[in-house]
Amino acid sequence: MITIPIKHPIARSIQENSQSCVMALGFFDGVHLGHQKIIRTAKKIAKDKGLKLAVMTFAQHPSSVIPKGPTITNFITPLSEKAEVFEQLGVNFLYVVDFTKEVAKIPHQQFVDQYLCGLNSKHVVAGFDYKYGFKGKGDMNQLPIDSEGRFGVTTVSKFEKHEQKVSSTLLRSLISTGRVEEIPTYLGRSYEMTGEVKGKGSTCTFSFDPTYYMPSPGQYEVTVNNSKFHAKGMCEFKSIHRPGQLTITFFDELLFKELKDARLQWNNFIADFEMDALHAQGDLRELEMSM
């Protein structure tokens, strides 16, 4: 897979070197089962038409530029992680647009002309709720109009589990409330972070990209593995913590000193000592009040 960063205004050289493709559109944080439906749909169309498969995403979440709702600055899959999953799904080109205030102001027709037709899109695939262009005025009803017959459009219907849309928002709410054991139902895999393990014996430090989306404070059962290693342990995540660092206590003594390209898998939430402590204080205070 080739990753092509794009800054607005899009360089003519990037447009001239682009290959005919099927383009899948979205931010794709997590590349969850709903996202995978988009990319698999686009991949099948690319195969049928003998075209390359491309994904267009953004370097920053649109919410960090568009002043509405919560600002998302931490991710289930930071860009490098997202790119790995795209590669596994058979994506040939990954366009990463720097989502600035200027990009947010691009009118929907201009976005189609410069970023879709400009990058040789012969077919565009997005989900039922995809929005594009200034004020999100472009949607999947507008896209065929804006295409002016220059590319085909496929709108993917909503992918649901337990009667709700599988979404990055849903995944964030599960992670932030410690319900990590429910993640595989919607993500198709456990919530994982890539990083490096250092230490000897049973207690080690796991260092990782601090932009990963963190779970609620508490004690978790985790698994750490890489191509040659696999071990289970406990990890206590505290609300006051050093960004990008966790302490893991493995169930067995380990002989290695350092493990690169390690993957930390969040398996189960065990206990929330901070909240338990809070509850305990609360119970104590109630007891004192009642005396």
Ligand SMILES: Cc1cc2nc3c(=O)[nH]c(=O)nc-3n(C[C@H](O)[C@H](O)[C@H](O)COP(=O)(O)O)c2cc1C
């Ligand atoms: C080039 C471009 C410009 C955009 N500009 C805006 C915008 O000005 N306001 C907006 O709400 N969404 C805009 N969007 C759509 C956002 O990417 C996002 O889909 C939208 O904010 C809805 O977010 P949601 O998926 O959380 O509903 C733009 C998208 C693109 C590709």
Ligand SMILES: Nc1ncnc2c1ncn2[C@@H]1O[C@H](COP(=O)(O)OP(=O)(O)OP(=O)(O)O)[C@@H](O)[C@H]1O
């Ligand atoms: N459950 C789903 N079913 C079908 N399409 C989806 C689903 N979730 C996202 N998509 C599509 O995938 C692409 C990526 O969308 P986006 O990155 O906004 O995902 P999201 O899960 O909706 O994120 P968020 O919850 O943060 O809004 C878009 O084309 C969107 O329409």
